[in-house]
Amino acid sequence: MKLLPRSFYERNTRIVAQELIGCILVFQDGKKLLSGKIVETEAYFGLSDPASHAYSGVTCRNQPMFGPAGFSYVYFTYGNHYCFNVVTERESVPGAVLIRALEPLSGINQMRKNRGVSDLLQLTSGPGKLTKAFGISAEHSNLDLTCPNFYLAEGGFEEFMKIKVSKRIGISRAKDALLRFCLSGNPHLSRN
DNA sequence: GTACTGATACTCT
């Protein structure tokens, strides 16, 4: 598996969000190796995107979005859930891709344990679900995703033709922007 | 199958 270099992330957020579909998220926590194929993402820009956390400037929370590309940005929402993002664009230009859903590949038993459910389709089919399945929380924010124990790897090109674009989910501003990408027909999506 | 609701705590105004 080929680790994605920082240059992959230092591009337009929309392109990165689209090309992350089919890539593999790998997370090693001690001896446990967890991985999953990315089947759903959303792009968030900075000052030009009212739905983005970075829209009203840099704050304590969104600071990683303004940092260098290829870092993680994890935030807490709705009192219960974490969401995992990948920072894009060059340093000082805010941008991030929200990972909304995965297809579990390895460490499935560990994910079941973390989630407390056994149904494979329920493990990582949503942004809050996949962080819980992987054990990702605030302490995993602002980490370098080009290091060997927490990274993204290149996926297969055969997925390229099946990528579907739609509106973003769960936001109240700029709802109509077509910035959600997913693998059409994949059963692990958060919605169809 | 869809629709509604409460949980729950963090961030910014």
Add this chain to the structure above:
DNA sequence: GAGTATCAGTACT
């Protein structure tokens, strides 16, 4: 104090 890039459970069709 208000709003939130969510989820699970319950009620209903």
